[in-house]
Amino acid sequence: MDYAHVVVTFTTDSKKLADTMAAEVAGTEQTCCAHIEGPIRRVHRWHGHKHATEQWRVEIEATADGSDALVEHITSHHGDEVHDLVVTDNVHHLVGEG
Numbered sequence: 001m002d003y004a005h006v007v008v009t010f011t012t013d014s015k016k017l018a019d020t021m022a023a024e025v026a027g028t029e030q031t032c033c034a035h036i037e038g039p040i041r042r043v044h045r046w047h048g049h050k051h052a053t054e055q056w057r058v059e060i061e062a063t064a065d066g067s068d069a070l071v072e073h074i075t076s077h078h079g080d081e082v083h084d085l086v087v088t089d090n091v092h093h094l095v096g097e098g
Contacts, residue, residue, distance in 0.1 A: 005032075006067045006089045010074065010082040011042065011055045017081050018056035021074070030066020035059040042083075055083070064089065 012018055015038065022034035038056030045051070062070050067087055074082060 004064050006062055006064050006087050008060045008062055008067060008070050008074070008085070008087050009057065010085040011040070011057050012078075012082050013053055013055050014081060015039070015056050017078060018058050021058055021078065022060075024077075025060055025062075025070065025073070028066075029063075030070055031060055031062045033061050035061075 012021075018036045018038065022036055025031045026034050036056055036058055039054040040057055041052060042055045043050065043052045060070065067089075071085065071087065074085065
């Protein structure tokens, strides 16, 4: 099995940013698509207080070789606006498999 893809996931409290990031990366050399989910509810503790906020989750399917460049793009251009940046490897596409 060839696991040459990863999924880069992050959340943001801005729907506009989620849409912008998806448009920025969709169809580039290192990515094939971006999915936006939301709004979702994030419950967390910050400075001793419990908070609940509305957020959007962006999942970007990328090549394993291009994931570092994608993460660098996200953190350098939008680092203060994204939360919970995660890279999941060993993604296997079933399309075209028989």
